[in-house]
Amino acid sequence: MPELPEVETVRRGLEPVLVGRRLTRVEARRPDLRFPLPDRFAARLEGARVEALLRRAKYLVANLDTGETLIAHLGMSGRFTIRTPMQSMAPGAFYYADDPDPTHTHIVFTTDAGDRIEYNDPRRFGFMDIAATADLAGHKSFRTLGPEPLGPEFDAAALAAAVSGSRQPVKAALLDQSVVAGLGNIYVCEALHLAGISPMRRAGRVSARRLGVLVETIRVVLEAAIAAGGSSLKDFADAQGALGYFQHRFRVYDREGAPCQREGCGGVVARRVQAGRSTFYCPICQT
DNA sequence: CCCACGACCTGTGGGC
DNA sequence: TGCCCACAGGTCGTGG
Numbered sequence: 001m002p003e004l005p006e007v008e009t010v011r012r013g014l015e016p017v018l019v020g021r022r023l024t025r026v027e028a029r030r031p032d033l034r035f036p037l038p039d040r041f042a043a044r045l046e047g048a049r050v051e052a053l054l055r056r057a058k059y060l061v062a063n064l065d066t067g068e069t070l071i072a073h074l075g076m077s078g079r080f081t082i083r084t085p086m087q088s089m090a091p092g093a094f095y096y097a098d099d100p101d102p103t104h105t106h107i108v109f110t111t112d113a114g115d116r117i118e119y120n121d122p123r124r125f126g127f128m129d130i131a132a133t134a135d136l137a138g139h140k141s142f143r144t145l146g147p148e149p150l151g152p153e154f155d156a157a158a159l160a161a162a163v164s165g166s167r168q169p170v171k172a173a174l175l176d177q178s179v180v181a182g183l184g185n186i187y188v189c190e191a192l193h194l195a196g197i198s199p200m201r202r203a204g205r206v207s208a209r210r211l212g213v214l215v216e217t218i219r220v221v222l223e224a225a226i227a228a229g230g231s232s233l234k235d236f237a238d239a240q241g242a243l244g245y246f247q248h249r250f251r252v253y254d255r256e257g258a259p260c261q262r263e264g265c266g267g268v269v270a271r272r273v274q275a276g277r278s279t280f281y282c283p284i285c286q287t
Numbered sequence: 288c289c290c291a292c293g294a295c296c297t298g299t300g301g302g303c
Numbered sequence: 304t305g306c307c308c309a310c311a312g313g314t315c316g317t318g319g
Contacts, residue, residue: 034295034296075296076296076297077296077297077298104297121296122296122297122298123295123296123297123298124295124296124297125295125296125297166289166290167289167290168289168290168291172290172291275290275291275292276291276292276293
């Protein structure tokens with residue numbers, strides 16, 4: 001899944017081909033992704049101009065000139081691919097590169113510039129919805145979201161308040177989108193390692209000072225990943241189809257048995273399951 | 288209210 | 304080579 005850095009990378013890739021453009025055709029090849037598509041999905045989008053393409057947590061948000069907004073979540077395996085028309089041998093004609101996986105391409109948008117934007121999602125954990133732009137904050141998906149980790153409202157005091165008294169492991173608390181919005185399994189593992197905090201420690205019992213360190217390591221990890229164009233795991237590619245490079249910089253994620261990269265630590269990366277998901281950490285330097 | 292867990296869906300990689 | 308199980312970046316609903 002795309003976590004915040006991957007969604008931001010996708011947003012930056014789509015922005016130049018979507019913003020200011022009108023959607024001339026929207027093709028939904030099935031009636032649902034994870035959830036049913038909203039009523040008259042294609043009809044409400046066709047003819048609309050995209051005024052802005054934003055990101056909130058792991059959601060892409062396309063404001064339209066119709067007063068409505070398209071909301072998209074990539075789930076675990078969703079990806080957008082841009083296909084720009086290419087000149088064919090015949091004068092005036094053009095064509096698109098072949099879709100390598102048409103069986104999982106569920107939605108195709110075409111713009112007035114002729115670009116085709118394909119949404120492909122094998123597992124179909126992603127979803128799309130359309131809501132009145134004025135009511136977005138009240139949308140089911142947004143109502144309970146906590147602060148953006150890269151925004152001004154996320155600081156040590158805010159994090160301390162959000163986890164105050166919490167008995168759940170700090171790993172689980174950081175995955176809770178109402179505590180901070182946009183982290184996922186990879187970057188939580190990475191940020192906790194960088195901060196030297198054990199993923200198993202109860203969230204409400206991490207000291208204020210260490211929560212301050214954690215806020216900083218979350219920012220550092222996310223910003224580095226965005227700068228690298230996101231991670232490249234099995235399914236992730238940015239909107240142009242390029243692979244991200246951040247995977248090469250994982251300190252602990254998917255590195256069970258590898259030496260801890262903290263200077264002088266000497267530990268070995270361990271894996272254990274928390275809340276049904278793999279946690280990677282160093283048992284020596286994360287306390 | 289808080290927290291843990293299973294469900295959703297498909298593909299892939301590792302072990303035997 | 305082939306089969307089967309475990310596991311994969313997320314979120315939501317349920318039930319204790």
